[in-house]
Amino acid sequence: MxxxxxxxxxxxxxxxxxxxxxxxxxxxxxxxxxxxxxxxxxxxxxxxxxxxxxVGSSEIMIHAGSDSPSPFVSTAGAERFKEKVDYAVGCITGSAVYETEKKEHIRLNLYGYSLEELQSFNPISFSTYGEVPFVGKRLIVSSLFAKENSISVGDNITITIRGSKHRFSIAGIANDTGLFTDDGRTSAVVVPRETLAAVYGVKGSVSTIFIKPAAGEDKGELIRGLSRVYEKYKVAESIPMEDIKRxxxxxxxxxxxxxxxxxxxxxxxxxxxxxxxxxxxxxxxxxxxxxxxxxxxxxxxxxxxxxxxxxxxxxxxxxxxxxxxxxxxxxxxxxxxxxxxxxxxxxxxxxxxxxxxxxxxxxxxxxxxxxxxxxxxxxxxxxxxxxxxxxxxKSNWKLIAGLMLFAAVVTVPPFIPREHALIVNSAVMTAACISIVLLIPYITHVFLRIFEAIYLYVFGNEGVLAAKNLRDNKNMLNNISLLAMGISTILLINTISFSVFKEVTNGYKNLNYDIELSLKDMDRSALASLRRIEGVKDVYGSYITYDVELSDGKSRLIALIGADTKKHLEYYDVGFDESHEVLLERLSQDRNIFISKALQTKFKLNEGDYMTIKTPSGYRDYKVIGFFDSIMWNGQVGFISDKYFIMDMKQRSYTEILIKTSEDVDLVVDRIKTKFKSTSTYISTIRDMEERNQNSNEALFNIFRIFSIMTMVIGVFGVLNNYAISFIERKRGLAMMRSMGMNKLQTVKMIFIEALSGGLIGGTIGVIMGVLLIMTVPYVLRAIDLPIKIHYSVPMLLSSILAGVVVAVVASISPALKSSKFNIIEAVKYE
Amino acid sequence: MEALKRIPITEAQRAVIETCSLYKTYKLGAVDVEVLKDINLSIHEGEFVSIMGPSGSGKSTLLYLIGGLDKPTAGSIKINSKELSVMKDKEQSILRRRDIGFVFQFYNLIPNLNIEDNIMLPILLDGKRIRDHRKKLDEILEVVGLTDRRGHTPRELSGGQQQRVAIARALINEPDIILADEPIGNLDSKTGTEVMELLRKINKEKGKTIVQVTHSRESAAYGDRVINVKDGRVWQ
Incomplete structure (x- = not known):
């Protein structure tokens, strides 16, 4: 052995x-x-x-929801469960603004904690601490914040909370970990809970209660118990593992x-x-x-x-x-x-x-x-x-099996039930590859017939010979298969990436405004003060509720928009034509809804059907009166009138304010920031949002690209290997041709024409295979609620074919060079 | 053991193959092996010559040198009075295409081409149009007796039939000389006889000069003259 x-x-x-x-x-x-x-x-x-x-080490958290009576929750209810929990820590959250010496405004996230409690469930790692009790007007800041603003323990700083200035002394500086990890936009600051409660006027209440069940306690049962006590609040797992896993x-x-x-x-x-x-x-x-x-x-x-x-x-x-x-x-x-x-x-x-x-x-x-x-x-x-x-x-089983699989790949996807679409379409994509690989000898045969006729005029007899040599050449067929699989994978990823890019670009083109803004209090007076800012042409307060549950309890809309029927079309251009404008008017007449075409397909709804939405006021039936085409919110979006939105969703303030500008957008953004410097604001230009969106998509597709490039790399190595094997196997044939009077140049020319032909066929079949794979993609994307239309790029298709030619020709360089140097006698003489 | 003598080559007709002081040395690791030593011979138009000798005697090397598939270490080779050593690869290739036809022991057909395509290869290599040589192809297929197998691939033919295809391929460009390396070395005796009969027919009827390398005395007997090669030298 x-x-x-x-x-x-x-x-x-x-x-x-x-x-x-x-x-x-x-x-x-x-x-x-x-x-x-x-x-x-x-x-x-x-x-x-x-x-x-x-959330630290907590497992349950209690906080206010959109239908809660107050944004603050009393800790008294949780006290009743003290036997069953390790801890129940209350936290008051808020925001503040710090003005630097350079007059820049830094947004601070305030966390009001008892330091002792905080250390028990989400410990701070201190860089320095001033050995003073953490009470009164004291702050703990991050090392980064302290360094950037030259602040030391014991220093005093002034921050603005709800428009009022407050002076605090620095009690400690924390390392930039945990709660103090820098997110690049805001800076975390810990304040004594009682101090923040006094500022907000909420003694005995907190924003969130973090709870860790005692050992042996059932978390689910505890959540149910707490939910009964805090029935108007949200009691949930601190880390929603099921959602994350899904x-x-x-x-x-x-x-x-x-x-x-x-x-x-x-x-x-x-x-x-x-x-x-x-x-x-x-x-x-x-x-x-x-x-x-x-x-x-x-x-x-x-x-x-x-x-x-x-x-x-x-x-x-x-x-x-x-x-x-x-x-x-x-x-x-x-x-x-x-x-x-x-x-x-x-x-x-x-x-x-x-x-x-x-x-x-x-x-x-x-x-x-x-x-x-x-x-x-x-x-x-x-x-x-x-x-x-x-x-x-010769047997035709490959042809028959290939054609049958091909027919199945083309016809089956539309009939696959949505819930099985991901798995079944994966199988369909595999079948698509297998069908093409089975059909490659036959497709190649057709190509070679054509090449033989053309090559006589383009390359002369060496071209004809090259085309003849490729007939039933197993190594060349293997090369074509490898090239086709590699190219189709890259084409698949690049086409989806290109389509998403195009769809997102088109989606943003439909937004007829320049800036999105979120303020603490978004009401009519906020709109009025924004209108007064120089460069602001018009403003529109938009009502949106996210993650809206439908009557089946499983399906959700990503966004439900309450539209002002007069202004909405000026800000969102989602493909309504004139008759739709009339329809938009009908929105306010009753509980009517426009839904995206993606939702129409998903729920198989027609005009006049009803969609039942879960609202804080209970389930409400909305009559579907029209459809629109949109990729925003992945197409999982509906419009109702602002009148019914306010009534049913119990939301009085706008979700966001949309701004049209008449001057340079960045200049207007600066003016808005200055105007609202004392309150917490979120502001972004549409241009920046689009860029972030595209970058995020690009990052995802880059990961896919790693996979597709690896596929191609393996394919290329396979092609190189096949050329090496092919050369060894063909040495005898090449030597025989040399003995019959083929000169070195003719040999090299013939090998390159063979490679060119193999590359052309491989590239073209790669494109066919790629298109076949891409055809199943809309069904896969629809299954994950992403109604992306596929856009083909002709230059991309052509460059795929070119890639096949380049790989094949480059791989043939070594055999071509060897072909002019090998020992003819040895090759022809021995079996 | 029979005493070996050097043979003088007689000059009856025009010499189509001439070698003068031909030497061939191979490197075997660090050692130089002299395979051919001072070979001087003439082969005349229409002759059917058999080169015989034991394994490793250098007979095949001599044939391949004559065919321009290898270069001599020293000496000259003339084919139809044209000196091979001064020719470039392209010129030598043209000579092989037009003046010489090769037949190998293992046929050396291209497996994925059919019989017609295999036979027409020299035509293609010479840049000629296949359709202009259809008649010629029919004639040659008739001569080798494979008209009914023209569309088949080599795999579908017997060894003897494959060798006939190889002979047809050697003839298609109407060369003056046919060089055959053990043409029946891979065939049974009956098929071997048929192939040798065919070669003799081509020699007699078409006047082609044939040089074959063989181990077999029966095969050599089909020729007009035998050249014995031993230890790199030509003997009679």
Whole structure:
């Protein structure tokens, strides 16, 4: 057995490039499999880390909701549960503004805590503390804030809360961690709770109560008990793990779909490599068999090679997977999963690594088993005498299976139920790839017929010869398959990215205003004071409620807008035509609603149907009177009239104020900031919002791009390997042609024309495969409530074909050069 | 063992192949191996010459040097009075296309091309149009007896049939010389006889000069003259 093992290792070592290629494809497959699986854990960890910054070690929190009688909640109710909890810490939150020496305004988030309680559930790590009791007009600030404003412990600073100036002394400076982590926009400040309660006039009440159940207490039961006491308030888990998991799991599926592509390519590479390996090892297998080795033993020789590749590739893949996961986490920070000041977090479970390793071993064995079993069935006499007959029988099963799969891929997606769309469409996409791979010999045949006719006039007889050489050339067909799979994956990602970019751009084009503003008190007087600011052309107070539950208790609208029927169209252009304007008037006449076309498809609603919305006043039926096309809020949006919005949603102040400007937008933003410097404001230009949105989308697609580029890289290595194999196999044919008078230049020309043809066919089939994959995307996106229209970019399609040509031609350089140097006699003389 | 003698080459007709003081040395690791030593011979138009000798004697090397597939270490080779050593790759290739036809032991057909395409390869390489040479193809297929197999691929033919295709391919450009390396070395005796009959027919009826390398005395007997090669030298 030791000799066999030694032999296996030696034969792996002898073919370094092939070993590298097999290991690389196995490694990448398992690495990406691991990263895609573990990504949801990492995303969860990042989200949880961010929430933990505020909620500390608590597990339950109580705070006011939109229908609560007050924004503050009494701590008395929680006192009744003191036997069942480790702690119940009250916190008063607020905001303030600090004016720097340079007259800049820094927004401060105020947290009113008892320091002792805070240290028990969300401890502060102090840089310095002034050894004074944390009572009265004292503050704890972050190190960054202290450094930027040259503040030390004991210094006094003045901050503005609700328009009044308050003077505080610095009690301590905290390290920039936990609550004090810098988010790049605001700065956290801890104030004694009683002091902040006095400022807000809410003695005995807090904004939030953080609770940790005592050991052995059932959290669910405690939440139910607290909900009964605080029935007008929100009692919920501090970290809504179910929601987070749902969100992050839905992100995993598209990545897994990419992994399927990577694995398909790897299967292809390993399968073709093992066909060559078994052919090469046949004489040795024959020798083993002739000296008494059983078929089982020779199978073990071949399988152990596959197993070694699987084990090494799997181990390397797990290590690389951690690296990829880390890179992905870094990239996720740019797409809103985290904010500045946090390190990219990676988190995974040991079994995920185990599965990745197992996937590598399985991938290697499954991909190599067919060539190994085929070799195993050969009669020992034929192996020893090298009289193995090659099958020449042509069968059409590939054509029939390919066409049937193709037909299924085109026709099935519209009929897939929404709830199964993600999983079934993943299978459809895999089937699309398999169907094209099965059809590649036939499509190639058609292409070659055309090329043969054209090449005579373009490249002369060498062109015709090149086209003839490609007929039934297995290596070239493999190359075409690899190129097609790699190109289609990149095309898929780039087309979706391009479509999202275009849709988002179009979405923002529909917003006919320049600035969005949030103020503490957004009422008619705020609109009036904004109108007085120089450069403000017009303002519109918009009512919006987010995350609105529908009657089934499961479905939700991302946003419900209360529209001012007179002004709404001036600010939102969502494709209403004139008749819609009339319809808009009808909004105010009754409980009527316009919904997006995405919602219309999702809920299969027609005009006149009713949509039941859960409001603070109970369930309300709204009659659907029209539809509009919009990508904003992912198309999960509806409009009702502001009159019924105020009535049903019990919301009197605007959610946001939309501003049209007549001067430079940035200048107007500065003026608004100055005007409202003493109150907390959120202000953003539409231009900045669009940029942030596009950047966030781009960050997501960059992660997908890593996967697609890896797919292409594996494909390119496969193509290089095939060219190397092809050259070895064709050496004899090339030598024969040289013996018949083909000169070196003609040989090189022929090889390049072959590569060009292979690249053209590979690129074109890649585009066909890509389009087939892209066709299923709208159904996948619709299933995750993202009604993105697909936009094809002709330059992108053409550059995909060009990419195929470039890869093939570059890969053929080495064989072309070798073809003019090899020993003709050796090549023609020996079998 | 029979005493080996050097043979003088007689000059009856125009010499189509001439070698003068031909040497060929290969490097085998650090050692130089002299495969051919001072080879001087003439082969005349219409001759059917068999080169015989034991394995490793240098007979195939001599054939490939004559065919311009390898370069001599020293000496000259003339084909139809044209000196090979001064020719560039392109000129040598043209010579191989038009003046020489090769037949190999293992046929060396392109497996994914059909019989017609395999035979027409030299036409393609010479930049000629296939459709202009259809008649010629029909004639040659008739000569080699494969008219009914023209659309088949090499895999679908027997060894003897494949060698006939190789002979047809060697003839399509109507070269003066056919160089055959063990043409029946891979065939059974019956098929081998058929192939040798075909070569003799081509030699007699078409007047082609044929030089074959062979191990077999029966095969050599089809020729007009035998050249023995041993230890890199030509003997009679």
């Amino acid at each position: 030791a000799i066999i093992f030694k032999f296996v290792l030696k034969s792996i070592k002898e073919k370094k490039f092939r070993a590298f290629l097999i290991l690389f494809s196995i490694m990448m497959s398992s690495a990406l499999f691991f990263a895609a699986g573990a990504m949801s854990n990492s995303m969860e960890k990042m989200v949880v880390d961010r929430i933990r910054k505020v 969100e992050t799991d839905s992100m995993t599926i598209p990545f897994m779909m990419m992994v399927v592509m990577v694995m398909l390519i790897s299967v292809f590479i390993i399968y073709t490599s093992f066909r060559v390996i078994t052919a090469e090892l046949m004489p040795v297998v024959g020798t083993f068999r002739s000296i008494g080795a059983t078929r089982k033993m020779t199978d073990i020789v071949l399988l152990s090679q596959s197993l070694i590749y699987g084990i090494i590739g799997g181990a390397l893949g797990c290590i690389m997977g951690i690296g990829i996961l880390w890179v992905m986490s870094r990239m996720m920070m740019n797409m809103g999963f985290n904010s500045s000041g946090f390190a990219a977090a990676i988190d995974f479970e040991p079994q995920q690594m185990g599965f990745a390793f197992l996937s590598a071993v399985l991938l290697s064995i499954v991909s190599s088993i067919i060539p190994i079993l085929k070799a195993s069935k050969l009669p020992v006499k034929d192996i020893v005498l090298n009289t193995i007959e090659r099958k020449t029988k």
